[in-house]
Amino acid sequence: MNILVTGAAGFIGMYLSKRLMDEGQQVIGVDNINDYYETQLKKDRLALLEEYDQFSFYKVDLADRNSFNQIFKDNKIDIVINLAAQAGVRYSIENPHAYVDSNLVGFVNVLEACRHYDVKHLIYASSSSVYGANQKMPFATTDEVNHPVSLYAATKKSNELMAHTYSHLYNIPTTGLRFFTVYGPMGRPDMAYFSFTKKIVAGETIQVFNNGEMMRDFTYIDDIVDGIVRLLDHPPKGNPDFDRENPTPNESYAPYKVYNIGNNQPVKLMDFIQTLEKHLGIEAKKEYLPMQPGDVKATYADIDELSRDTGFKPTTTIDEGLGKFVAWYKDYYNVT
Known part of the structure; x- marks a missing residue:
């Protein structure tokens, strides 16, 4: 198959593209290589993908409709996996228009391309952030x-x-896939585990919000990629028994489905920090602060549906995953 992966130079996009090509698929990567975080990391991810003969790359912004459509004119694309987006909860408070351009305008362009070029299945990144003020766990x-x-x-x-x-x-x-706090080597520098590591190594103080009373369903990158790959040949068909008088938001009479994809084992922030300290061999200096605007106290994924439909089962513990991240970080940044 020819599979288009948007955000191919991103964290999840790179690992997914690599896995797909290891399994013999052709991957067409799209990314605008923006400077939301250090572009060198994106270029280094991209360099790993360009080692494959099955990989072709377009430096295109999804909001650029004409350039994006040209990719579909030039290639017969079977499946689209849309991972490109302006990420980050806190950044959205400072730069709201970046989210409109990428996540709304860009996504309409993805949908329109799928419509006009006979794409067989669109898989796209949603987020655990959609649960917002919900407190049921x-x-x-x-x-x-x-x-x-x-x-x-x-x-x-x-x-x-x-x-x-x-x-x-x-x-x-x-x-749609609601991702829960993805982490691992070559991850996003704006994520807490990455910025914590950078500051701990530099001897700087880390900011611990909500006085450490936070929980996250940290999910290792390999588990995330496995879940996505399992869905490739499971396009939704629509539920003929869908109850329109009592509709559920995760499925439809139409060929539409939404899944959680997470670890199903939330970790306390302070336990997470202690595990990071253990692998670094350094105790962090901590500043305890109140909750930040736009943040949530806890995330915890119910993954029963994804497990039932695909056999998805995350296997990486936080100790194993953070150990791999720290080993990569020390090598990549030459930390002794």
């Missing part, structure tokens, strides 16, 4: 998600709504 895809607490979350919820519309109107199979 674990978060389930059958829960309503109508109370986002950040613009980032609102754009991801919007993606799910837009995808359903195209599934309804044009019979495009769409699968």
